[in-house]
Amino acid sequence: MRYNRLVDLGLTETQVKDNLMFASDKLGAPMTVAMRPGDAKEWFGVAPPDLSVVARSRGADWLYAYLRSFYRDENTATGWNNVMFPNVAMPNVLWELQGQQTLKVEQSKGEHGSAHRVQRLVLSTPGTLTAREFDAMTADLTNYLVFMGEPARQSRMQIGYAVLIFLGILFVPVYLLKQDYWKEVH
Numbered sequence: 001m002r003y004n005r006l007v008d009l010g011l012t013e014t015q016v017k018d019n020l021m022f023a024s025d026k027l028g029a030p031m032t033v034a035m036r037p038g039d040a041k042e043w044f045g046v047a048p049p050d051l052s053v054v055a056r057s058r059g060a061d062w063l064y065a066y067l068r069s070f071y072r073d074e075n076t077a078t079g080w081n082n083v084m085f086p087n088v089a090m091p092n093v094l095w096e097l098q099g100q101q102t103l104k105v106e107q108s109k110g111e112h113g114s115a116h117r118v119q120r121l122v123l124s125t126p127g128t129l130t131a132r133e134f135d136a137m138t139a140d141l142t143n144y145l146v147f148m149g150e151p152a153r154q155s156r157m158q159i160g161y162a163v164l165i166f167l168g169i170l171f172v173p174v175y176l177l178k179q180d181y182w183k184e185v186h
Helices: 003-009 013-019 037-044 051-058 060-068 131-149 153-182
Strands: 070-072 080-082 099-109 115-126
Touching: 003 013, 051 060, 051 131, 060 131
Parallel strands: 070 099
Antiparallel strands: 070 080, 099 115
């Protein structure tokens, strides 16, 4: 992704240059990650996932749930774990906003006496945002990551609809032409 694609979101070039460009001076330069892969492997065991790629592969709903489902786990290298992606190398970078959650596991009986394990996240230490504010902020962040993962998606979908309409209209004369050619055979 290049910095100049942020203009597609409604930002001006001046806003992008003044507020978002920390690693480059050129608006057409690609965005880069500040953490070196070697450092990530040393600190976390493996490099944390690129969430813009995750947004493309698993979808926005999965990513939104993933960002909201971190909990404290002292058995991991980072001190955090995730219900959606157990033992992930990524620490919870949003914990100050969300607060710290803990995982509660309860046994529940089903209709026919079968036992179920129910996992539930409980907020043990509140963050600086309320639950509603954190959910809204996470939704905005997820939408941005989806855009970053595939900025041409909107125009691609518009082109796809136009192609389907064109093919639908083209079907009528092609079908009539087929009927005209085959009328003597049948």
